Amino acid sequence: MSDVQYAEPDNLAGVFDALERYGEEARLLAGGTGLVNLMKQRLVQPGALIGLRRIEALRGVSRQDGALRLGAMATHREVETSEVVRAAAPLLAETYRQVATVRIRNVATVGGGLAHADPSQDPPVALVVLRARVVLTSKDGTREIPIEEFFTDYYETAIAPDEVLTQVLVPPQPAQAGAVYLKFLPRTADDYATVAVAALVELAADGETCRDARIALGAVGSTVLQATAAAAALRGQRPTPEALREAAEQVRALVDPVDDYRGSAAYKRDMAVVFTRRALEQALARARDGAR
Numbered sequence: 001m002s003d004v005q006y007a008e009p010d011n012l013a014g015v016f017d018a019l020e021r022y023g024e025e026a027r028l029l030a031g032g033t034g035l036v037n038l039m040k041q042r043l044v045q046p047g048a049l050i051g052l053r054r055i056e057a058l059r060g061v062s063r064q065d066g067a068l069r070l071g072a073m074a075t076h077r078e079v080e081t082s083e084v085v086r087a088a089a090p091l092l093a094e095t096y097r098q099v100a101t102v103r104i105r106n107v108a109t110v111g112g113g114l115a116h117a118d119p120s121q122d123p124p125v126a127l128v129v130l131r132a133r134v135v136l137t138s139k140d141g142t143r144e145i146p147i148e149e150f151f152t153d154y155y156e157t158a159i160a161p162d163e164v165l166t167q168v169l170v171p172p173q174p175a176q177a178g179a180v181y182l183k184f185l186p187r188t189a190d191d192y193a194t195v196a197v198a199a200l201v202e203l204a205a206d207g208e209t210c211r212d213a214r215i216a217l218g219a220v221g222s223t224v225l226q227a228t229a230a231a232a233a234l235r236g237q238r239p240t241p242e243a244l245r246e247a248a249e250q251v252r253a254l255v256d257p258v259d260d261y262r263g264s265a266a267y268k269r270d271m272a273v274v275f276t277r278r279a280l281e282q283a284l285a286r287a288r289d290g291a292r
């Protein structure tokens with residue numbers, strides 16, 4: 001790591017200049033919790049690091065035109081503890097709280113976490129269920145993409161080499177909906193998930209019919225997976241225990257886990273079904289209680 005150049009601009013124009021100057025050699029540095037580990041393992045060997053911590057425009061969590069705006073350099077801990085987030089999208093605060101340890105959450109950032117794109121990470125699962133949008137900026141302008149199009153493969157994203165992830169926009173949770181994030185951790189409390197599920201269930205005005213259901217899973221594929229068939233099976237139906245069980249069963253064919261030290265593929269497939277059912281049950285209970 002001795003020959004790495006380091007730049008730390010205080011505005012985005014400086015970042016774009018540095019990206020151009022260092023070209024393919026460059027990597028952006030946010031909290032460093034993911035990138036520095038990869039560098040230590042020599043899986044990534046950048047010639048230049050461009051630090052983002054001095055850029056005010058990338059900071060903070062706020063409401064913007066009705067949506068939540070998470071600045072790319074907002075830390076996981078900021079999202080977890082933000083009253084603005086808890087009011088608009090409690091699922092998000094609940095999910096960020098389950099990432100690793102408080103030491104990691106104090107340093108790891110929203111943008112760095114998404115750009116890292118490890119399919120076992122927690123926040124992407126909830127952000128897919130909440131229909132978040134990712135804002136990518138280059139010196140030529142800004143584009144906004146749905147988060148499910150952002151993750152393209154294992155550790156791969158739609159970020160172009162000249163782009164910076166600048167913010168994430170999250171619509172508020174619907175008022176009649178309950179949502180939950182379940183992280184299955186059979187080993188230690190600060191591990192990555194063996195299987196993770198986020199579910200949102202919205203009830204119609206009659207309080208008995210499911211108006212909308214959304215389900216996403218982490219750690220069981222090369223990117224976060226949306227269980228669209230399972231969710232569609234519940235829309236317009238009465239969410240009876242049997243209906244939830246049948247919907248959850250549909251994720252068995254969707255997931256594509258690998259054998260590793262967190263469990264065999266067959267075990268993870270079974271757990272994906274179990275945790276989807278539990279997530280749907282808990283989201284429905286919250287919707288009925290008005291607990292969100």
Ligand SMILES: Cc1cc2nc3c(=O)[nH]c(=O)nc-3n(C[C@H](O)[C@H](O)[C@H](O)COP(=O)(O)OP(=O)(O)OC[C@H]3O[C@@H](n4cnc5c(N)ncnc54)[C@H](O)[C@@H]3O)c2cc1C
Binds near residue numbers: 123163191
């Ligand atoms: C021991 C440990 C346990 C962990 N456990 C979990 C866990 O259980 N669940 C979980 O979800 N996460 C977990 N994490 C955190 C996670 O995996 C990443 O390390 C973290 O989210 C990366 O954030 P960062 O700000 O440190 O990014 P960095 O490490 O600084 O950067 C990560 C990548 O993103 C790029 N990047 C950074 N910012 C931007 C930007 N604004 N625009 C474009 N590209 C950018 C970098 O170039 C790099 O490629 C854990 C981390 C550690 C070290």
